[in-house]
Amino acid sequence: MLEIADSVQKVGDAMVQQFGQTPQEACWILAVNTQMRVLEVNRVAMGTLDSVTVHPRDIFRRLVALNAYGFIVVHNHPSGSLRLSQADRKLMTQLAMCSGVMQFHFLDFMVISSRGYTSLRSQHWLTEISVETLYDLWTKNDKV
Template sequence: MEKTHKIDVVSIRLVEEPPLYSSKELKNPCDVAELFQDFLKDCDREMFCILNLRTKNQVINVNVVGMGTLNSVLVHPREVFKSAILSNASSIILAHNHPSGDPEPSRHDIEVTKRLAEAGNLMGIEVLDHIVVAENRYFSFREENILPEYFQMEEVAAEQSLPY
């Protein structure tokens, strides 16, 4: 008689948490920044989030990808794109906070953004922007034309309705 081996079958699911409310539609980087400033205002350490979007850029959900220290948060494409894939997102907006009060991105922030944009291109999930929030200020990679080869918004805007 042959011995049988048990192999567990698992499933991965998104678990809904209490909703995040916004008093306005997200039409531009400032609107997205205000949403995340409110969401992350009481955090004493860096938090990295993604906003998952449908094909016509309607918001699906927000996912907190990582929690770091006072001045850094480690993120990996695997974790960033997990909820995007499970949410069937066609694009994402990256966002994280700087508890220091200065939204200027670090060299590491720029490198991580480039890496995530490259990973998104491979998976067909476009990274539309990366917004760094701090107190009442924000920094939008898109508005500042950082890594323009990855944020080709003019071509996309001509093809579909964008949130901004």
Template sequence: MLRTIKSVAELGQYLARKYGNQPQESCWLIAVNTQMRVLDIQQVAQGTLDGVSIHPRDIFRRLVALNAYGFILVHNHPSGHLKASLADRLFMRQLAYCSTMMQLHFFDFMIIGLDGFMSLRATGELPKISLESLYDLWTDANKL
């Protein structure tokens, strides 16, 4: 059982061993406290062979209930292909906006497979969104 997250590599290897062989796409939420201690690991969605549908409310409902400081979202690709799809990237961006608004730290979006993992934070692909940029979007929209 994973208790505290010490590194991306340790987490990725643990997740790939535990969930990498799933035959359907699924998403797991890892909620953490300020010390990166794991509060909960929960499957929040299960899909088909090549897709999974999930809504941000399914993630944030659980995080608020746990009084979590932040989270990592984990998604498997049964094909073993670890590259993020367009749908993965769009959902990751949506989560980045929502987590900024909720002031919950979105630490990583990881893709796992039988033979490994990909951390989108480690590759620099996790969006960095500030509250100021969200305020700018809001004020710009209201000028229309």
């Protein structure tokens, strides 16, 4: 099992090996400490052949309990596709917003299959949201 999450390739290869053949969609989190040591790999949701419902509270509840520094989300596609669905994009944005508020480091969102993995951090597709960005979202349309 993965002990240190010190490279995208190491995490991607380990997750593909462990979960790439899973026959139904699921979502896991890798919680890490400040030294990138893996505190836990936890399945937070199990779905069907072509969908899984994940709620941010299920992810952050565990991260708080572990006193984690950061996390990586790993989601599988049994179809073999490594492309993000609209639901995947929505979840990524929700997690970015929540992690900004709760001050957890959202390190990566990975899609895996038996064919390999895609890292949104490596592709520069990971949504970056800070507390300041969230504040701007709430205040930019205010008419004071």
